[in-house]
Amino acid sequence: MSADHAPRAGGGRAPDVFERGGWVSMREYGDDEAVDFAIVGAGAGGATLACKLAEAGFSVVVLEAGPFWRPLEDFASDEEAQQQLYWTDERISGGADALALGGNNSGWGVGGSTVHFSMISLRFRPEWFQARSRLGYGFDWPITYDELAPYYDEAERALAVSGPVRYPWGPPRRRYPYREHEMNAAGLVLARGAQAMGMPWASVPLATVSAPRGKSPPCVYRGFCNFGCATNAKQSALIVWIPRALAAGAEVRDLAMAGRIELGQDGRAQGVHYRRNDAWRFQRARNVVVSGYAIETPRLLLNSACDRFPHGLANGSGLVGTHLTTHAGPGMWARFDEEIRWYKGPPNMAVCEHWNYTDAGKDFHGGYAFMSQGPLPRAWAQLLVTEKSVWGAALRREMMDYNHMSGLVAVSETEPRACNRVELSGVRDRHGLPVAHVTFEYSDNDRRMQDHARSFMGTMLEAAGGHDVWTSDDTSHILGTCRMGDDRDTSVVNADGRSWDVSNLWICDGSLFPTAGGVNPSLTIQALACRMGARIRALAARGEL
Amino acid sequence: MTQPPRFPGYDVLAKWDSPSFDDVTRDVLAHRLDAVPPRRWLTPDEWDLLDAINARLLPQPERDRPVPITPWIDAMLHDDRGEGYRHPDMPPLRDAWRQGLAAVDDEARRLHDRPFAGLDADAQDAVLQAIAEGRTASPRWQGLDARRFFIHHLLKTAAGLYYAHPLAWNEIGFGGPANPRGYVRLGFDGRDPWEAKEAP
Numbered sequence: 001m002s003a004d005h006a007p008r009a010g011g012g013r014a015p016d017v018f019e020r021g022g023w024v025s026m027r028e029y030g031d032d033e034a035v036d037f038a039i040v041g042a043g044a045g046g047a048t049l050a051c052k053l054a055e056a057g058f059s060v061v062v063l064e065a066g067p068f069w070r071p072l073e074d075f076a077s078d079e080e081a082q083q084q085l086y087w088t089d090e091r092i093s094g095g096a097d098a099l100a101l102g103g104n105n106s107g108w109g110v111g112g113s114t115v116h117f118s119m120i121s122l123r124f125r126p127e128w129f130q131a132r133s134r135l136g137y138g139f140d141w142p143i144t145y146d147e148l149a150p151y152y153d154e155a156e157r158a159l160a161v162s163g164p165v166r167y168p169w170g171p172p173r174r175r176y177p178y179r180e181h182e183m184n185a186a187g188l189v190l191a192r193g194a195q196a197m198g199m200p201w202a203s204v205p206l207a208t209v210s211a212p213r214g215k216s217p218p219c220v221y222r223g224f225c226n227f228g229c230a231t232n233a234k235q236s237a238l239i240v241w242i243p244r245a246l247a248a249g250a251e252v253r254d255l256a257m258a259g260r261i262e263l264g265q266d267g268r269a270q271g272v273h274y275r276r277n278d279a280w281r282f283q284r285a286r287n288v289v290v291s292g293y294a295i296e297t298p299r300l301l302l303n304s305a306c307d308r309f310p311h312g313l314a315n316g317s318g319l320v321g322t323h324l325t326t327h328a329g330p331g332m333w334a335r336f337d338e339e340i341r342w343y344k345g346p347p348n349m350a351v352c353e354h355w356n357y358t359d360a361g362k363d364f365h366g367g368y369a370f371m372s373q374g375p376l377p378r379a380w381a382q383l384l385v386t387e388k389s390v391w392g393a394a395l396r397r398e399m400m401d402y403n404h405m406s407g408l409v410a411v412s413e414t415e416p417r418a419c420n421r422v423e424l425s426g427v428r429d430r431h432g433l434p435v436a437h438v439t440f441e442y443s444d445n446d447r448r449m450q451d452h453a454r455s456f457m458g459t460m461l462e463a464a465g466g467h468d469v470w471t472s473d474d475t476s477h478i479l480g481t482c483r484m485g486d487d488r489d490t491s492v493v494n495a496d497g498r499s500w501d502v503s504n505l506w507i508c509d510g511s512l513f514p515t516a517g518g519v520n521p522s523l524t525i526q527a528l529a530c531r532m533g534a535r536i537r538a539l540a541a542r543g544e545l
Numbered sequence: 546m547t548q549p550p551r552f553p554g555y556d557v558l559a560k561w562d563s564p565s566f567d568d569v570t571r572d573v574l575a576h577r578l579d580a581v582p583p584r585r586w587l588t589p590d591e592w593d594l595l596d597a598i599n600a601r602l603l604p605q606p607e608r609d610r611p612v613p614i615t616p617w618i619d620a621m622l623h624d625d626r627g628e629g630y631r632h633p634d635m636p637p638l639r640d641a642w643r644q645g646l647a648a649v650d651d652e653a654r655r656l657h658d659r660p661f662a663g664l665d666a667d668a669q670d671a672v673l674q675a676i677a678e679g680r681t682a683s684p685r686w687q688g689l690d691a692r693r694f695f696i697h698h699l700l701k702t703a704a705g706l707y708y709a710h711p712l713a714w715n716e717i718g719f720g721g722p723a724n725p726r727g728y729v730r731l732g733f734d735g736r737d738p739w740e741a742k743e744a745p
Contacts, residue, residue, distance in 0.1 A: 073569060077722035080709035081573040088629035090637070102629030184731040220727025223720075230567065230724040338733040339743065343720055345731050377719050381708040385700045389677055391602050392670065395704065400551050402717040403743065437633070 005067040007255045007276065014246055015070050017239045018215040018232060027249045031283050035059040038272050038285035040258040040300060043112020044525040045509030046291030047237035047245065048155075052533025054248035058540075061251045061283055063274050065296075066109030068254035069238060075228030079378040082227035085109060085116045089435070091295065092425045096441035099326060101295070105478050110254055111238025112293065114522060116226050118348045119207040119234055121161045122369065122519035123152050123170055123527075125356050131515045137365035137445075138416055138515035142486045142495035143531075145171075151527040151534070156205075159235040159526070160213050163205030169353045178210045181219060186342040186372040187350030189406040193464030194352055204351045204371060207235040207522075221345040223374060237526075259433050261288055261304040261313055261505070269313075269505045275431050287545065289497075289506040294324060294478040297511040298422045299436045301482070314499040319492050321423055323416040324440060324481050325516040329474035330450040331373070331383075332457040333407035334466025340406045347374035355456070356518040364448040366413035367518035370457055373407040380405070387472040408461060409474065410453040413518045414446045422481050477521050482511035496535045497528070504545070508532055550716070555741035557714045557721035564726035565739055574711065574722070581616045586623040586639075591646050595619075597662040598649065601669050602703045612710040614703050618642075621702070634690060645694040648685035649673075655682050718743060 008015050009026060016022030029035050037053050039046045042064035054060045066087075069075070076082060087106035093099050107113030126145035131138040156177060163176030180203040183191065187203070194201035208219045208229070219233040232239060242252060256276040264270045271284040290297045298321035304313035312320045348371035356367035375383060381399055384390055390398055414420075425437035442450075458469050484507075485491025488500035497512060499505040508529050510521050517524070539545050558574075560566055584592050596615045605611035627638040635641055653661035653672050661669060675681065677700075679692040686694075707713050714721045718741035720728065730737050 075724075076570045076573040077567070077724045078570055078573045078709070080577075080705070086629060088627060090627060091630045092633050093630040094633040098632055100630065102627075106629065182731055185733045185735065188733060220723075220725065221729075221731060222723040222727040224723065230569075231727070339736065340733070341718075341720070341735070341740070344728040344735075377708040377714060377717060378705050381704040382701050385704045386696055389696060389700075391673070391677070391700050391704075393604055396603065396716070399708065399713075399717050402719060403741075438630075 005255060007253070008068040009252050009254050014252055015068050017071055017243060020070070020072050024243065024246055026246050026251055028251050029059060029061050031281050034271070034284040034286050035061045036285070037287045037289055038063065038283050039289040039291055040272060041112065041291035041293065041296065041509065042110045042237065042242065042252060043107055043291060043293060043509065044114050044237055044522045045529050046289065047111065047241040048526045048529035049289060049291065049508045049533055050250050051241040051245040051248065052530060053536065054245045054250035056533065056537045059249070060245065061253065061285070062245070063256040063258050063272060063283065064110050064252060064254050065257045066107070066255065068110045068252065069115060069228070071228060071230060071232050071239065075230040077222065077224050077230065079227055079376050082116070082224070085228055089429050090427060091435050092427060092437040094437070095420070095439040099438055099440045099475055099478070101438065104474070105326070105476055106293070110242055110252060111236045114236040115228055115238055117522055118225060118520070119346060120348055120371065120520040121156065121159060121163070121205045121207045121523040122351070122353070124517045124519065124524055125367070126171060128515060128517045135359070135365065139483065139485070141514050142484050142491070148527050148531060151530040152523065154530045155523055155526040158240055159207040160209050161205045161207055162210040164203045167205065168200040168202050169357045176205055178213070181206060181210050181346065181349065184221070184342070184345035184349050184374070185338065185340045186374050186406050189336065189340065189464045189466070190350035190352065190372045190408060190460070193460035196463035197460060199352060199354055199460070201350055201352050204348055206346055208233045208346060209235065219346070223343045223345060223347070223376065225346050257431050258300055259303065259431060261300065263304070263306050263308060263313060263502065267308065267502065269502055287504045287506060289508050291507070291509045293509050294481045294511045295422050295436045295438060297507060297509055298481040299424065302424050303433055309501065314492060314501045314505050316501045317489055317492055319483065319490070321481050322418045322421045323483055324420040324422060324438070325414045325416050325479045325513070326440065326475045327477045327516060328412040328414055328442065328446060328450050329409050329476050330412060330454050331407055331409040331472040331474060332454060332461055332469055333405060333472065334461040334469045335401050335404050336406055336466055337404070339403050341403050342374040342406060343376055345374065348372060353519070355452070362452065364445050364452065366415070366445070366449055368410040368412035368449060368453050369518050370408045370410040370453060373409050377402060383472055388470070406461070406466065408457040410450070410457065411476065411518055411520055412449050412453055413516045415443045416480050416483070416515055417443060477510065477516070479510040479513040479516050479521055482507050483514045484512045485514065496539070497532045506532070549744065551744055552715065552718040552741040553744050555715050555718060557711045557719070560721065560739060563739065565724070566722050567724045570722040570724065577710065581613050582620045583616070584619055587619050591643070592619065593662050594646055594650055594660070597669065598673070598699060599703050601666065601673055602700055603707045612707050612712050614706045617706045618702055632693065635693065636689060641689060641694060641698060644685065644689050645698060648681070648683050648689065648691065649676065651683035651685045652676060652681060715741070
């Protein structure tokens with residue numbers, strides 16, 4: 001994230017993500033032209049919804065704070081240089097278990113964090129949508145698995161997810177569009193350990209193609225997935241939904257930072273104030289969608305406080321910014337006699353979801369999946385120093401084992417609790433906007449789940465032949481700060497992502513999640529966006545927008 | 546590090562003109578290797594102090610020209626380019642570094658009556674280990690968590706920069722840049738001809 005970038009989209013064209021120096025034509029709208037939908041954020045939620053709405057014939061403008069990446073030209077095979085993909089404007093992060101933000105769980109640029117995500121494309125366990133009434137914790141979602149299932153299908157097809165013929169968990173499902181990838185040694189460690197323990201395991205369904213698809217060549221197992229895919233095998237929102245959205249007539253404005261949503265006298269959103277090329281502008285819109293992810297979305301609503309909503313726009317419930325959840329990422333690491341060379345292939349190729357689908361024998365609510373790992377050297381060194389406080393000659397010695405290391409990290413659900421939240425800080429960013437102040441601490445249940453995961457994963461690594469097992473802490477994903485629900489007093493939006501308070505204001509991103517589930521959220525975010533697109537189309541047809 | 550190399554003869558830069566390197570990566574690495582930035586933000590004394598600290602965090606006695614770390618931290622501070630978040634107890638990036646460096650030097654003076662850069666390596670290590678364990682005496686840590694500064698600023702930054710350098714990749718046998726060629730042999734003990742070979 002730096003000031004060195006200049007907007008690329010404009011003048012009737014946008015970058016062609018598949019061609020060096022190429023362009024595609026782009027329809028454009030004037031600021032004073034009230035578009036059907038102004039969408040803030042071009043990540044998993046915003047880009048997907050932009051595509052669905054544009055394809056349904058609505059006029060759409062997407063405002064994205066970061067640049068319009070060209071994968072073939074911008075994505076160096078280099079961890080340090082690719083820190084540019086993260087949201088690195090300042091945020092304050094505190095609380096007893098303060099979250100690492102930045103590279104951990106943010107994106108900056110068209111495609112959002114799907115540009116650097118691990119491509120893990122897992123569905124939620126059906127019961128999680130009724131976590132409170134069926135499993136006894138958290139909150140119920142206002143939709144069921146069966147309602148979302150067709151949109152999971154749609155998202156998996158759109159992303160051409162490469163997965164196993166038989167996935168061992170969850171209800172019966174159609175085959176994944178592409179065959180699974182060849183397993184790397186880091187994944188084979190998980191497989192070997194699971195087999196030794198009599199546990200099921202699977203190849204991770206991944207949104208990177210295992211065979212050619214359109215203009216995407218197959219994955220070459222380069223291993224820099226978390227730093228941008230220069231192959232264009234990764235089915236990110238940047239190369240899947242955005243080209244479709246542009247072809248259907250959407251406009252994408254890159255390096256356009258939204259600052260405030262304007263509310264009219266009639267109680268409806270009028271449009272979005274945003275800053276581009278150092279100038280504040282105002283895009284008029286009949287509907288505004290906020291898709292900034294679970295920190296920037298509540299931040300924008302809180303920064304849009306007005307006379308009618310002094311505690312934040314659409315915050316009649318008082319819940320905007322609250323109940324932030326994340327995935328705890330307890331890790332276990334071990335040295336192996338064989339060379340693993342975990343830098344090859346996607347970073348997470350094998351998974352065990354046993355403890356997502358098994359309720360007996362747990363001393364905690366909720367669940368976790370865990371996956372094999374593949375940190376590159378910079379990330380691995382930084383994990384070693386922050387987790388083991390090792391430095392000097394000892395650090396260099398420990399790094400020498402890089403090619404023999406393997407590990408397992410959990411995606412461990414945390415409870416939605418009001419105390420974990422996003423508020424506004426007194427600090428202002430380079431646009432003059434108050435930055436987010438994030439507060440987080442684990443519950444006792446969260447900690448018990450992590451202890452369980454550490455014990456189970458450690459046993460599996462030893463069963464696989466690992467030596468000198470040790471543990472680490474981390475988190476990933478940020479969810480839940482504008483949750484959806486059935487009741488305007490206990491949720492921010494309804495099942496369609498529509499604000500209870502401002503009828504033409506919508507939210508479409510991970511903020512919607514009432515509970516976090518024990519899997520990576522991107523597929524569910526995209527499925528929800530596909531469903532929202534269909535619902536909005538149906539509502540418009542009935543004159544209910 | 547006087548032990549023999551684990552991957553003898555491996556030089557990731559030998560792949561510069563191979564299908565493992567692309568133009569954007571060559572540009573990035575050429576900059577890292579050939580355009581080490583001059584001092585712009587730290588004072589000369591702060592620079593020397595930080596250089597002495599980095600020499601203990603990542604000691605490189607076997608190299609005549611060690612992998613540069615201090616210049617890139619100075620560049621980061623010059624650009625005021627942080628990680629994207631800070632603890633509410635921590636000052637903003639530049640303030641934290643300026644205060645923290647002064648506090649490290651003050652610890653050295655309290656323990657050994659000399660500036661940090663003037664101590665021998667063992668004494669420097671003792672000062673740093675005390676800070677790493679939160680055993681500090683200097684009032685200059687007021688408002689700055691010493692352990693957090695040591696781990697999350699000094700050590701994490703230095704380690705990240707060192708292991709972003711091709712010489713470090715040679716040392717640990719990392720394949721390095723891999724576009725467009727990628728890799729073919731993925732399984733246990735699988736090694737492509739363009740990967741490092743471990744000494745038996």
